[in-house]
Amino acid sequence: MSEPHPTSPIQMPKLYRELAPWYPLLTPVADYLEEAAFYRRLFEAHCQRRPQTLLDLGSGGGHNAAHLKAALACTLVDLEPTMLALSRRLNPECTHIQGDMRTLRLGRVFDCVLVHDAISYMSTRADLASVIATAYAHTAPGGVALLQPDFVLETFTPGTESGGSDGNGRGLRYLEWRWMPDAHAERYVADMAYLLRDENGATQAVHDRHWMGLFPRAVWLQLIAAAGFEPLALPFEHSAYSDTGAEVFLGLRPVA
Incomplete structure (x- = not known):
């Protein structure tokens, strides 16, 4: 499913287009095991319903889904057909959709929504707010959205x-x-x-x-709250990032 592009196009790097066949050598699937386990723990701890479905926005090569699909029925969305092709080979049992996470509307909700480091490519507050709105539109009442930028300003x-x-x-x-x-x-x-x-x-x-994009922590929390979520910032628990101050943001969608 294709979506119209907003007025501020993402400057898509070569890595996700002509160099996409090399992507699995940049960050191998096995490297995602620890963080995927962390995401699953957060979903299980904060979802007010038994987490069974996941929407992965900006899913790339599907390396997180490779570790999450055993516990969650995964729907993977990415803008680039070349990256979706990689993921389909790795995760043939998952649903794959081409779309822009700033404008995507699937008409259904999921227990969990994951926006991994692809959200770092949102270089304006307007684009960041659009992605958070997409996450909210697809998060079921009582569900959880997890957003993970590479960095906040701090x-x-x-x-x-x-x-x-x-x-x-x-x-x-x-x-x-x-x-x-x-x-x-x-x-x-x-x-x-x-x-x-x-x-x-x-x-x-x-x-x-x-x-x-590089935004203050307060901006992230404000935009998550403005979308309708209860915002929460938590340390990123990963052995490779234990001393960096890295965080993940959760959006908890109220039950009613």
């Missing part, structure tokens, strides 16, 4: 990270460089350099720029 730190993996005769390594082009703008840049080695040993370097 936790952002410029810097670099590296990683990657090998698989099926190919390899990928990346260097990420985070920086703020304007201290007063509510966004930051993640410049990504990928080294890609194919099955024949040939290697190429690709640069990819990601523009990401």
